[in-house]
Amino acid sequence: RDACRYYIGWMNLSMRTVVGYGKLPPISCENCLVAPYTICHPTAKDAPQEVCASRREIRASAAGRTLLRDGEVPESVGILFSGWALCYKQSGDGRRQIISFLIPGDTLVLESLHFPNLSIPYSVKALTALSSCIFKTDDMVALMGATDVQRRELFHAQHRYMMSLHQRLFDLGRRSACGRLAQLLLDIYNRLKERDMVTVGNSFDFPPKQEHLADALGLTTAYVNRPLPQLRRNSVSSL
Amino acid sequence: RDACRYYIGWMNLSMRTVVGYGKLPPISCENCLVAPYTICHPTAKDAPQEVCASRREIRASAAGRTLLRDGEVPESVGILFSGWALCYKQSGDGRRQIISFLIPGDTLVLESLHFPNLSIPYSVKALTALSSCIFKTDDMVALMGATDVQRRELFHAQHRYMMSLHQRLFDLGRRSACGRLAQLLLDIYNRLKERDMVTVGNSFDFPPKQEHLADALGLTTAYVNRPLPQLRRNSVSSL
């Protein structure tokens, strides 16, 4: 039962599919454990009832379901409560590039808050079973503009996303397989850590399959394994 | 004198450094040939004097000069009038990834209009001698918000940039050297064409060196040459 478990440096990722994925959020945002890590945490803290009030739906999606298709104009915004999702682009012949992994607390889709009526540049699909709180885009935009702290929070979130996009461009262009893998794992680790989803021993659930890692890193499934032993042993220089 | 001239498919790029780079824009936006292709073209068309009025400076920069450094907060916005610039990220050990090439009419830097007080995620440097119209960021933001068409134009420009970033992510991760090269050249061709910078015979000036192409495509200088003959011959399938 300890297989499918990686010890990479000091990280300890469990690749089991955990039963908890997809469990539903509470009715009230007041007690929501994820709320402090979402885009609307300032409002959720000061006036949680406002957030709940504009929520339209609590939606559960099965693993593998496509939530948004490249080029569509999303008509609603979701806040991921439980489970993972992934953003990707796919070409006609099946090649897929994963842009980013979304974890609980992330917004689905951040772009639509800035470009409410424009198409999104990637598809979104549920990696595991997941649940999310759904808002009408306009309502969420209004919520975001209501207070100064909230507006600033949105800006910073969008800015962080921009930074990470440019970083990923650098990684894909100028890093070896090993470096890209380390970078991706570290990034996910940090984001999970921020959200209290890393338990003692630096261990955390990690639902992506090697197939997903490969598509995120611009590699092939089989090759993802090669750099792993090296990473497992110790920290590596010149990634 | 026809060397340093590529015929790639139907494209005809001249890699000479052209003397015209860096020539200064007119004092009045009314007669500016580039204005129709800039971010502020709606205002420049309806009320050109407003644009000129808020311009602070006409600035010329020598080739190779660094205009903005990764992580800085830009205090002004420029509209590129003549010459090329490039946006890139660089790591401590010298590896460089070019994010995008900026051509006349492009905004320098588009991000700062959306995140006026936040740092930019890349450095910007003059690829050729160049000249640009400089505005205080706040003034430009105000100009952008003045009319509906202008606001929409800004949104669409930012949206286009987002789309192209995601596209480049896919290209770097999932395309061969040949495909990436073709994609980049086509992209530049289209942008130049839009701006009337392609003359008869599909020929245009192309100041980037192979070094720049390599850094943009995630390749090495020497290897950029390999796919060229293949592209020259004809259009290629399965890029």
Next chain:
DNA sequence: CGCGACCTTGATGGTGGTCAACATCCGTGG
């Protein structure tokens, strides 16, 4: 027990990296 999903590992080959030699172009200065 058997099956399917996934991870692991080996063998082999191609794409692209690295290094070096050479060609070409262009500006500079004699």
Next chain:
DNA sequence: CCACGGATGTTGACCACCATCAAGGTCGCG
């Protein structure tokens, strides 16, 4: 006008990294 030197483009030889294919292993599940 020519000689020289530096920057850049071109090409070859060789090798490393990663892709591809295939076989086998492990785990969870019915």
